[in-house]
Amino acid sequence: MMNLYSGTTDPFSHRCRIVLYEKGMDFQVIDVDLFSKPEDIAVINPYNRVPVLVDRDLVLYESNIINEYIDERFPHPQLMPPDPIMRARARQLLHSLEHELFSHIDALEKNQKGVVDKARVHVRDQLIQLAPMFTKQKFMLGDEFSMLDVAIAPLLWRMEHYAIELPKSVAAIQKYAERIFSRQGFIDALTPSERAMRR
Numbered sequence: 001m002m003n004l005y006s007g008t009t010d011p012f013s014h015r016c017r018i019v020l021y022e023k024g025m026d027f028q029v030i031d032v033d034l035f036s037k038p039e040d041i042a043v044i045n046p047y048n049r050v051p052v053l054v055d056r057d058l059v060l061y062e063s064n065i066i067n068e069y070i071d072e073r074f075p076h077p078q079l080m081p082p083d084p085i086m087r088a089r090a091r092q093l094l095h096s097l098e099h100e101l102f103s104h105i106d107a108l109e110k111n112q113k114g115v116v117d118k119a120r121v122h123v124r125d126q127l128i129q130l131a132p133m134f135t136k137q138k139f140m141l142g143d144e145f146s147m148l149d150v151a152i153a154p155l156l157w158r159m160e161h162y163a164i165e166l167p168k169s170v171a172a173i174q175k176y177a178e179r180i181f182s183r184q185g186f187i188d189a190l191t192p193s194e195r196a197m198r199r
Contacts, residue, residue: 001026001027001028002020002025002026002027002028002053002054002055002070003027003028003029003030003053003054003055004016004017004020004027004028004029004030004051004052004053004054004066005030005032005041005044005050005051005052005053005054006029006030006031006032006050006051007031007032007034007050007051008031008032008033008034008191008192008193008194009034009191009193009194009197010032010034010050010051011102011105011154011155011158012050012051012063012102012105012154013032013050013051013063014153014154014157014189014190014194015051015063015064015067015150015151015153015154016051016053016063016066016067016070017029017189017191018150018153018154018185018186018189019066019067019070019071019079019147019150020070020189021184021185021186021188021189022077022079022145022150022183022185023070023071023074023076023077024185025070025074031191032050034050037050044059044061045059045061047061049061051063051066053066053069053070055069055073063151064094064098064147064151067079067147067150068080068147071147077145079145079146079147079150080146080147081141081146086141090141090146090147090148093140093148094147094148094151097148097151097152098151100122100126101123101126101127101152101155102151102155104119104122104123105155107119108120108123108158108162108164120162120163120164123155123162123164124164124165124166127164127166127170127173128166128167128170128173130173131170131172131173132172133172134172134173134175134176135172138176138179139176139179140152145180145183149180153177153180153181153186156173156176156177156180156181157177157181157190157194157197157198158197159177160197160198160199161197161198
């Protein structure tokens with residue numbers, strides 16, 4: 001059985017939980033208190049961060065690496081495109097999301113004065129730029145839910161928690177978010193602390 005060491009409010013752990021529940025596999029989630037991490041996290045991950053996946057002798061960290069491993073090992077339902085060109089495009093877009101959106105998560109989580117306001121504006125502006133995509137298609141890569149939707153879902157869920165407001169003109173983003181939030185895999189992956197982030 002796979003074990004996922006997962007932060008109960010950590011957006012990167014949230015990504016991994018979504019993938020595990022979407023796959024409907026046999027796994028165990030080990031909740032980690034981010035403010036009082038057990039010592040064994042530092043032993044299995046040199047960066048002393050979650051998520052960490054332990055699958056027999058294999059130990060993986062970093063959410064995108066964990067999720068691609070799970071997707072390749074348990075190919076149904078497939079979350080990365082099977083075609084090499086489309087898969088490369090998906091990875092490129094995933095890299096852009098990391099750089100443009102998720103690089104600001106730390107500032108949003110720590111809520112540091114001065115830094116957090118810039119992070120909010122940057123994330124809001126990047127999401128506004130993505131909005132036109134969802135007037136033409138249901139998900140990031142078209143009509144099928146994919147790893148890109150998994151990547152952005154925890155951020156969309158935390159918008160209110162991070163005090164990021166989108167203008168009404170980009171309602172397409174909100175509709176896109178609701179499509180993700182209504183998926184059973186997403187619902188099952190939420191921790192009680194994450195459920196409390198939205199009214």
